[in-house]
Amino acid sequence: MEITFSLDQIDHVAQQVLAANPEKVILFNGAMGAGKTTFIKALCRALGIDGVTSSPTFSLVNEYVSGSGDTVYHFDVYRLKRETEALDMGIEEYLYSGNYCFIEWAEKIPNLIPEAHSVIDVTVLSDGARKLRFRKN
Numbered sequence: 001m002e003i004t005f006s007l008d009q010i011d012h013v014a015q016q017v018l019a020a021n022p023e024k025v026i027l028f029n030g031a032m033g034a035g036k037t038t039f040i041k042a043l044c045r046a047l048g049i050d051g052v053t054s055s056p057t058f059s060l061v062n063e064y065v066s067g068s069g070d071t072v073y074h075f076d077v078y079r080l081k082r083e084t085e086a087l088d089m090g091i092e093e094y095l096y097s098g099n100y101c102f103i104e105w106a107e108k109i110p111n112l113i114p115e116a117h118s119v120i121d122v123t124v125l126s127d128g129a130r131k132l133r134f135r136k137n
Helices: 007-019 036-046 083-088 091-095
Strands: 002-005 025-029 061-065 071-076 100-104 118-124 130-136
Touching: 002 007, 007 036, 007 130, 025 036, 036 071, 036 100, 036 118, 071 091, 083 091
Parallel strands: 025 100, 025 118, 071 100
Antiparallel strands: 002 130, 061 071, 118 130
């Protein structure tokens, strides 16, 4: 699926992605500032998470809980130097928990990603719109 959208359409696009039945582990690719975290925030809203969501750049993982009790994990592994650092934080427990795991900069931990995952590529277009490409692995 490929969608071009403006930021005021982001919540609708997040609902479209969820309606496409993605895998629970979703990798987010895009340049710094492309809107990966912004799109993850929209996905969280679509999943019923009302609280504040933010990039876990320094904590590596943020945990969000929806009003119905569903848990979502949001990872930003940009700062990792080695995959073993992710193992040390127990990332495998998160990835195989059956909960949504949204991962920014997953190319830092390629050998730890479950075979069943989805990928979202976000690109900024010259007019400021975003192009999103969604695929299941």
